[in-house]
Amino acid sequence: MKTLLILGAGTGGTMVATKMAHLLDLQEWRIIIVDRDESHYYQPGFLFIPFGIYSPSDVVKPKRNFLPPQVEVFFSDIEIIEPDQNRVQLRYEKKVINYDYLVIATGSHIHPEETPGLMDGAWRKNIFDFYTVEGAIALSRFLKFWKGGRMVLNITEMPIKCPVAPLEFIFLADWFFHERSMRDDVEIVFTTPLAGAFTKPRASGILGNLLEEKGILLESDFNIMEVDTTNQAIRSYDEREIDYDLLVTIPTNMGAEVIDRSDMGDELNFIPTDKHTLQSPKWENVWIIGDAGNTPTSKAGSVAHFMLDVLVDNMLRHMEGLEPLPKFDGHANCFIVSGFEKGILIDFNYDVEPLPGKYPLPGFGPFSLLKESAVNHWGKMMFRWIYWNMMLKGEDMPFESQMSMAGKWA
Amino acid sequence: MSTQTEIILETVEFDDDGFMVDPNAWTPEIAEAIADDQGIQLTDRHWVVINFARKEFEENDEPPTLRRITKRTDVNTKEIYQLFPGGPAKNASRIAGLGKPTGCI
Numbered sequence: 001m002k003t004l005l006i007l008g009a010g011t012g013g014t015m016v017a018t019k020m021a022h023l024l025d026l027q028e029w030r031i032i033i034v035d036r037d038e039s040h041y042y043q044p045g046f047l048f049i050p051f052g053i054y055s056p057s058d059v060v061k062p063k064r065n066f067l068p069p070q071v072e073v074f075f076s077d078i079e080i081i082e083p084d085q086n087r088v089q090l091r092y093e094k095k096v097i098n099y100d101y102l103v104i105a106t107g108s109h110i111h112p113e114e115t116p117g118l119m120d121g122a123w124r125k126n127i128f129d130f131y132t133v134e135g136a137i138a139l140s141r142f143l144k145f146w147k148g149g150r151m152v153l154n155i156t157e158m159p160i161k162c163p164v165a166p167l168e169f170i171f172l173a174d175w176f177f178h179e180r181s182m183r184d185d186v187e188i189v190f191t192t193p194l195a196g197a198f199t200k201p202r203a204s205g206i207l208g209n210l211l212e213e214k215g216i217l218l219e220s221d222f223n224i225m226e227v228d229t230t231n232q233a234i235r236s237y238d239e240r241e242i243d244y245d246l247l248v249t250i251p252t253n254m255g256a257e258v259i260d261r262s263d264m265g266d267e268l269n270f271i272p273t274d275k276h277t278l279q280s281p282k283w284e285n286v287w288i289i290g291d292a293g294n295t296p297t298s299k300a301g302s303v304a305h306f307m308l309d310v311l312v313d314n315m316l317r318h319m320e321g322l323e324p325l326p327k328f329d330g331h332a333n334c335f336i337v338s339g340f341e342k343g344i345l346i347d348f349n350y351d352v353e354p355l356p357g358k359y360p361l362p363g364f365g366p367f368s369l370l371k372e373s374a375v376n377h378w379g380k381m382m383f384r385w386i387y388w389n390m391m392l393k394g395e396d397m398p399f400e401s402q403m404s405m406a407g408k409w410a
Numbered sequence: 411m412s413t414q415t416e417i418i419l420e421t422v423e424f425d426d427d428g429f430m431v432d433p434n435a436w437t438p439e440i441a442e443a444i445a446d447d448q449g450i451q452l453t454d455r456h457w458v459v460i461n462f463a464r465k466e467f468e469e470n471d472e473p474p475t476l477r478r479i480t481k482r483t484d485v486n487t488k489e490i491y492q493l494f495p496g497g498p499a500k501n502a503s504r505i506a507g508l509g510k511p512t513g514c515i
Contacts, residue, residue, distance in 0.1 A: 157477065221497060223476075225488070237491040267481040 002029050005088060005099035007078060008256075009035035009063050011043075011392070012290030012304035013105030018394040019312050021068040032072045032097060034090060038063055041133060042387055043161070044301065047168055047337075049136035050143055051176045056133055058384065066392045078106075081262040083283040101285050101315060104271060106256035108161050108291040108299055114252040115156055117227030127227070127247045130169060131161065139248065143176070148185030149245030154234060155192045156224055159268075160253045161291055161299040163199055164336045164346075166190070167207055169248065174214045175339035188215075191222040191234070191242060200353040203346055206370060210338060253299070255292055270294040275350070276326030278311045284318065287311055297330035297350060305391060306331040309401045331403040333359070335380035343376030345369050349403040360399055362407025369408065418443035429509050433467060436507025444505045456493050456505075458483050463506040473508040475499060 004020055006013045017033050024031065045059035067073055076092030087098045110131045112118045118127065128142065129135035151173065155166055170190055177183040190197070190211065196204035197211055197218060211218050225237045233243045255269030265271050272281055273293030280286035289307050291299030307328055314324035330350030337343045345367045346354035358365040366375050390397060422440055423431040430436060441460060445452045452460075462483050466474040476499040480487050494501040499511045 223487075223491075237487055238496065267475075267478050 002100040003098065004029055004031045004101045004103070005097055006031070006033040006103045006105060007035075007081070007088065007258075008105035008107055008290075008292065009033050009067060009073070010040070010105060010107050010290070011301040012107075012292075012307070013103065014040070014063070014066050014392050015305065015308050015394060016103050016105065016289060016312065017071045018066075018068055018392070019308065020315075021070045022394070023312065023316065026070055030072065031070065032074065032099075033067060034074045034076060034078060034088070034097075035063060036075065036077045038075050040066055040392075042384060043131075044165075044387075045384055046130055046133060046136045047165055047172065049133070050128075050130055050139040050169075051172050052140060052144075053172075054384075056137060059133065061388065078256075078258045079261075081258060081264060083262075083264065083280075083286055086285065099285075101287070101319070102283075103287045103289060103311070103315075104259075104292050105289045105304075106259065106292045108253045108255055108270070110251040111254050112249065112251040114254075115224060115227060115249075117229055118249060118251065120227070120229050122227075122229040122247075126232070126245065127229070127249060129249055129251060131165075131250065131253075142246070146246065148177075148182050150187040150189065150243060151246045151248065152189045152191060152234065152242055152244035153248045153250075154222070154224055155194070155250045156252050157193055158199070159299060160250050162334070163298055163300075164334050166192070166250050167197060167211075168337045170216055171210070171214070171339040172337060174216065178340075187217070189217045189219060189242060189244075191219040191224070193221065193223045195220050200346075200348060203348075203354040203370060206344075207336075210372075214339070253291075259292070266294055274324075274326075275330065276328050277314050277324040278307055278328055279314060279318075279324050287315055295328075295330065298332040298334065300332060300334060301387070301391075302334060303330075303332045305397070306399075306401045327402070329402050331401060333399075335376060335383065337377060337380050338372050341374055341377050342372045343374075343378075343380050344372055345376045345379065347403060347408075352403060352405070355408040357408035359407065362404075364407075412446060415443040415446045419447060427510055429504055430507040433507050433509070436464075440507060441505050444507075448501065448505075450494070450501075450505070452505075453493075455485060455489065458485055459490060459493065459502050460506045463502055463508060467506070467508050473499070473503040473506070473511045475511055 006017050039060050040063045042059040045054045048054035076090040079089040079091050081088050089096050124138045128139040177186045197207040198204040223237045225235050227234050233241050235241050255265050259265040259269040271288050271293050273288040273295050274281055275295045289311050290304035297303050310328040333347040335343050335345050348354045354370050356370040359367045359369050367379055425431055490498040503511050
């Protein structure tokens, strides 16, 4: 009996488990998946919780519901990965699992303790994150009774999971305060270490204009050094100081601690990954999906989905003694909610930045690329259903893994 | 800017953002000239960063990020901002003759 071991049962790990359970001969293979958490979180939904659009029950379901019965599941922390010995040790009863193939899907997580002052007493009082379900809920309680003032949204450092989420948060906040007739009482400031609103120049321009239209102040090239909770101010390394009444932070994002313990990651615990084959350059039976790796594309579920077919094909090829194919192109697409029931869709890869056009059917759509539309907003809202009912279950989706130029205007 | 700096910089090809087109054409003299052009007098501490960036580029084909520099050398973030004012990773990379550090996505 051979073993395929999958670490992490989030979006990436669950999809790999489901797909491999169909493709491998289960007389010959056992598939094991390990995760420390019994709940599966629809992370794109966290964004909506602070504004009362989603409740926690919309975004949390038991992981078991999405894992095929043929797959063995262990809920446990991972003590250490020993890729030279092809084995992993769990915390739970110090169980050792020997594997033939390993897929790492341990994701990325926020680390507010990396920024001095961030957790000094004001954490979840007037400083919040929305990258955890607890943070999003705490923020929803705060916003319910907030009378207004200056809201600062700070991105600590790149890369972060879902790089458009901070912008969406701001657009939704602008809409939320309008609806409550208190927009005039709130000043919204967006501070980012990037040179503009987004990482890709063309999209950054369009999104930057939207910020301006909505009266949102952009403080770019802002690398936060510390939070001064006494004076309610954040300071940058180049000695700029910005006051806040409410600070919403996107803390430093890092890969799982076990990656560090196992000495497999870079300085942020992201695992070096061949960006086209998704294989580890160091251990040929180790494969990485989603935001656990250091591939220079967005750390987002859509990317994990586009990685899936390439990773699975390459692993199967490797099992047959064939070379992996360099087929992953960095394809990402994101619905960006822009408030007032509108949204923007962007579609891009390693080499091509987001362009205007129609998606997924060239010329028809129904979604418009790099442009605000109501249909894009409903696409995003429908996506939660698609995620739980189609994507995690490995149903066919009408999107190609590789990015297409059809229907785009270069 | 000294005349010598001008003479050196004229022999070097830069892209639109002011980064050297060919990292292999870099020399320590060019680094001094680019720094001088930015009003920076290079000290041993600057060279710790520059040499590290060059070494990283040779090994990984990519200039290091700020976090990588501060984690792998004894130069901390506060100091690197003082050494290379206004975007240290970018400026260090420019002086080291490397490309723009890949903005993360």
